[in-house]
Amino acid sequence: MTFPRPPQPAPRFPDDFVWGVATSSYQIEGGADADGKGESIWDRFCRVPGAIADGSDGRVACDHVHRWAADLDLIAALGVDAYRFSVSWPRVQPDGRGAFNEAGLGFYDRLVDGLLARGVRPYLTLNHWDLPAVLQDAGGWAARDTVHRFVDYARQVASRVGDRVDAITTHNEPWVIAVLGHENGVFAPGLRDRRVAMQAAHHLLLSHGLALQALRAQACPSRAGIVLNLSPVFPASDSPEDAAAARLEDGRLVRWFMDPLFGRGYPADVLAFLGDDAPRVESGDLEAIATPMDFLGLNYYSRSVVRAGGWFDVHSSGKRLTDMGWEIVPECLTALLLRLHRDWPLPPLYVMENGAAFQDRLQDGHVHDGDRIDYLASHIGAVGDAIEQGVKMAGYMVWSLLDNFEWASGYAKRFGIVHVDYDTLARTPKDSYHWYRDFLQAQRRARAGGSGAVRAALRA
Ligand code: FCB
Numbered sequence: 001m002t003f004p005r006p007p008q009p010a011p012r013f014p015d016d017f018v019w020g021v022a023t024s025s026y027q028i029e030g031g032a033d034a035d036g037k038g039e040s041i042w043d044r045f046c047r048v049p050g051a052i053a054d055g056s057d058g059r060v061a062c063d064h065v066h067r068w069a070a071d072l073d074l075i076a077a078l079g080v081d082a083y084r085f086s087v088s089w090p091r092v093q094p095d096g097r098g099a100f101n102e103a104g105l106g107f108y109d110r111l112v113d114g115l116l117a118r119g120v121r122p123y124l125t126l127n128h129w130d131l132p133a134v135l136q137d138a139g140g141w142a143a144r145d146t147v148h149r150f151v152d153y154a155r156q157v158a159s160r161v162g163d164r165v166d167a168i169t170t171h172n173e174p175w176v177i178a179v180l181g182h183e184n185g186v187f188a189p190g191l192r193d194r195r196v197a198m199q200a201a202h203h204l205l206l207s208h209g210l211a212l213q214a215l216r217a218q219a220c221p222s223r224a225g226i227v228l229n230l231s232p233v234f235p236a237s238d239s240p241e242d243a244a245a246a247r248l249e250d251g252r253l254v255r256w257f258m259d260p261l262f263g264r265g266y267p268a269d270v271l272a273f274l275g276d277d278a279p280r281v282e283s284g285d286l287e288a289i290a291t292p293m294d295f296l297g298l299n300y301y302s303r304s305v306v307r308a309g310g311w312f313d314v315h316s317s318g319k320r321l322t323d324m325g326w327e328i329v330p331e332c333l334t335a336l337l338l339r340l341h342r343d344w345p346l347p348p349l350y351v352m353e354n355g356a357a358f359q360d361r362l363q364d365g366h367v368h369d370g371d372r373i374d375y376l377a378s379h380i381g382a383v384g385d386a387i388e389q390g391v392k393m394a395g396y397m398v399w400s401l402l403d404n405f406e407w408a409s410g411y412a413k414r415f416g417i418v419h420v421d422y423d424t425l426a427r428t429p430k431d432s433y434h435w436y437r438d439f440l441q442a443q444r445r446a447r448a449g450g451s452g453a454v455r456a457a458l459r460a
Contacts, residue, residue, distance in 0.1 A: 012384035015447050018121070018395030019440055020082035021075060021417070022353050024128035024172065026058045027404040029088060031065035035103035038094025040130035041140070042407075045188035054410035061405045063425050068111055074418060074427060075401060076118035079440040082166065083120050084352060084397050085111065086128035089153055096132030097149050105160050112161045123352075123397075124161065125169040125227065126154055126211070129177060129188065136189050141177060141200035147207040154211040155218060162220040169297060169352070170211050173229040174204040175253055186408055195277040202279035205260055209288035223294035227352045228257050231304040232336045241308035248273055249306045262344045263290035295394060297352035298340070300333050300379070302326035323357040323413055328375060330382040337386035337393070348394035354379050355399035357406070357413040360430065367419045367430035376432060380439075398436060402427065 026042045033039075046057030064071055075083050089096065091104035108124075115122045127150070135146055150170075158168060171177070180187040182197035191197070212224050233250040235242035251270040259267050265286050271278050301324075305312040319327040333354075340346060356375040360367045376398060387393050403416035411422055417433040420426070 012387050013443065014387075014393075017393065017443075018081045018350070019443065020080050020084055020123065020395060020397035021078060021401045021436075022084035022123075022397045022399050023064075023401050023404065024086040024125065025088035025091070026061070026128070026130040027400075027406070028062040028064040028071075028402055029091075030059060030061040030063040031091075032057075032059040034065060035091075035107070036094060036101045037088065037104060038090035038096070038101075039133040040088065040090045041133050041136050041188040042130050044133050044136075045190055048190060051190065052408055052410045054412055056405065056410040058405045060425075062402050062420050064402075065107065067425065067427075068107075069114060070427070071401070072111070072114045072118055072120070074429070074433075075115070075120055078417075078433060078437050079444070081121055082123050082395065082397070083115055083401075084123040084125065084169075086125035086130075086172065087157055088130050089127065090130065090132040092157065093153055094132065094134075096135035096146075097152070100156055105156075108157070108161055112164050116164060122161075122165040123167045123169070124157070124165045124222075125172050126150075126157060127170065127177075128172040129181075131189075140189055141203050142182065142196045144203060147203050147210060150207040151210045151214050155214050158215050158220040158222065159218060162215065162222045165222045167295060168215065168220070168222045168224045169227045170208040170224065171204050172227045172352075173299060174201060174208075174226070174257060175229055177201075177204060179252070194274070198274060198277055199279045201256065202281060202285070205257065205289045206285050209291040212291045212293065213288065225293040225295040225297060225347065226261065227297035227299060228254075230254050230258075230298045230300065230336060230340070231302060232332050232339065233304045233306055236305050236307035236312045239308070242306065245308040246306045249304060253304065258340070258344055260286060260289045261293070261296075293347050295348045295350060296346055297350045298336075299353035299399070300336065300351055301354065301356070303329050303332040322371075322375070323359055324409070326356075328356070328378075330375075330378040333379055333382040334385045334389075337383070337391045338389060341386075341391040346392070349392065350395040350397070351379075351383060351393075352395075352397050353399035354396065355415050355417075357415045360403075360414050360419060362419050362421070362428060365428060367428065369417075369430045369432045372417070372430070372432040373435045376436065377439075 046052050087108055093100050112122045178197045178201035181189055182191045182200045183194050185192040208226050215224050233246045235246035251267045255267040256270055314327050356372055358371045360369050383393055383396055400415045402418050403414040403420040406413040417430055419428040419430055
């Protein structure tokens, strides 16, 4: 079989660049109420008729809670430096307050030790969306008390495994939680209220900053930061209306998070747009949010195109689309990284998720997912282009290790580099898994022997 040639890696990626692969708890773990796990807002949201495209849920998912050791073997055989996973808050603290669940903490303890035993560095995310449902009953992220509950939870997880993980991410994609979960209602908790959404966004940022301070106060050796979903935003046409809509969307998606994290407060244009829907901010909040981070992560899948007063039809752009209907535009990743580098004083920057869903077919034990290989190769190349233009990049992670529960899309959308048969739960590495493994081997030879060794390896 022939694979597209990996991007020339040797001169581009620093020796200490971290290559990884990512997952999240609700999407792979299953064990919905195993060993004392509490209910999460996603367990609950999945029961809302029509919320999930195929009517499915994460009760079993990839059954990773029982198959974790074999999954770690797959990660080790891939040859990555790092594995990014998330902790299910209701698994380790079923009520989101008070007692911690030893069985849940023990699971992540073994996972971390299992990674280290296999030579893979753990990158832990505290909140990849599965908030304990009982906290939602008390107002969820829109309630200020949840900020303090999160900080307690962060302290406990850090004191249990923080000595052995490389990086702790507070939140994954706070924009998604706030806007898709509380304003558009398409993700848990399924609310449709802009004022509530923006209060949730503020509390997510505040809890991030206070958690960073708490981890440092307990001398947690792990680095700490946040992961944002960032896309470059384009107007659909040259009209002034579309330009204004794109500027506002950039404010809500990018600057609303980046500006306060870097000490600039919330962007004035977005505050003006929000009016009465702007969040209540107490004195000291903005200082806490701007607590210096050890790293910043971004997840990148596509660009965003905005039309005033309506939706932009991606089919009109002529770009190739993934199975999610997202345009494949790797050059926009380079542009985004350059813009971040230009506009904010960044700490080490990671692409913490990048990947694509395609309609894969398992045939005779193989999945020939050339489209996914093209996607990954071109986006890794786009990161290399940004590095060559002066952006300091620290790492890149593929989303995702396994096909998994893709939120409101259910199981129909497959992002894995390993195929999962949802009847038998059998794992089958796809061609993209083998491609990434070979690419990483070439990287390692480059580290050891210089670019000549890589080029020879890639020709072989
Ligand atoms: C990101 C999420 C991740 C996954 C990918 C496709 O927004 O962080 O869990 O669903 O999208």
